[in-house]
Amino acid sequence: MRSATIRRATAIDVPAIVALLADDVLGAGRESLAPEALGDYRRAFREIDANESNTLLVAELEGVVVGTLQLTIIPGMSRRGSRRAEIEAVRVASTLRRRGIGEALVRDAIDRARGQACVSIQLISHVTRTDAHRFYARLGFATSHVGMKLML
Numbered sequence: 001m002r003s004a005t006i007r008r009a010t011a012i013d014v015p016a017i018v019a020l021l022a023d024d025v026l027g028a029g030r031e032s033l034a035p036e037a038l039g040d041y042r043r044a045f046r047e048i049d050a051n052e053s054n055t056l057l058v059a060e061l062e063g064v065v066v067g068t069l070q071l072t073i074i075p076g077m078s079r080r081g082s083r084r085a086e087i088e089a090v091r092v093a094s095t096l097r098r099r100g101i102g103e104a105l106v107r108d109a110i111d112r113a114r115g116q117a118c119v120s121i122q123l124i125s126h127v128t129r130t131d132a133h134r135f136y137a138r139l140g141f142a143t144s145h146v147g148m149k150l151m152l
Contacts, residue, residue, distance in 0.1 A: 004059040004066060004101045006108040013058050014038070014045050016065035020091040026126055027091070057108060059092070059101045067092040067101045071109045073116050085113035087123040090132075106139055 009017060018041050022031040048054045048070065059067030069090040075083050087109050092102045113121045124147045125132045137143075 002061065004061050004104050006057055006059055006104055009045070009049075009056040009058045009065075009068065011042065011045060011049075013065050013068075014041050017041070017045075017056070017058065017068045020065070020068050020093060021089065023094050024091060026128075055109075055112060057105060059105050061096070061101075066096050067105050069105050069109060071112055073113065073118060079119055082119040083117055085109070085116070085118040085121040087121060090123070102135060103139065106136075 015038065018031060018033065018038070021027045022033055045056065048056050053073045053075075055071045057069050057071065058065045067090075070088050072086045072088070073083055074086060075081070087106065090102060090105065092105075110121055122145075123136065123141065125136065133143075
């Protein structure tokens with residue numbers, strides 16, 4: 001199999017990204033493929049794309065979007081005003097997992113974070129995603145904090 005091309009997402013990629021987000025046990029319950037929802041996703045894309053601290057990446061194979069993640073650079077006061085990066089919404093098409101696509105996406109995000117002088121990169125992963133936890137550990141991520149969430 002050819003390796004995936006990692007690039008910044010464009011507005012044309014929005015439907016494919018939404019399909020990837022929904023192609024998931026958790027995403028199937030919180031994402032919508034209904035045509036009337038596409039406007040919400042397009043608005044979110046415009047907001048992400050306009051913010052220099054955010055990068056929405058896609059992995060492409062033979063012209064087809066097969067993976068995605070969002071990288072956010074966060075300036076901070078701690079650690080002498082250092083920056084850190086956060087990865088979220090990592091998805092690879094369910095039929096193409098375990099082929100190096102997710103690794104290519106995450107490694108690209110790590111390189112981008114280093115290029116932005118970030119001192120660390122972090123992510124959260126739902127407690128039920130044990131395969132994802134092993135994947136991130138293999139890439140060098142360590143379980144170091146307890147994450148908490150308050151739904152608003």
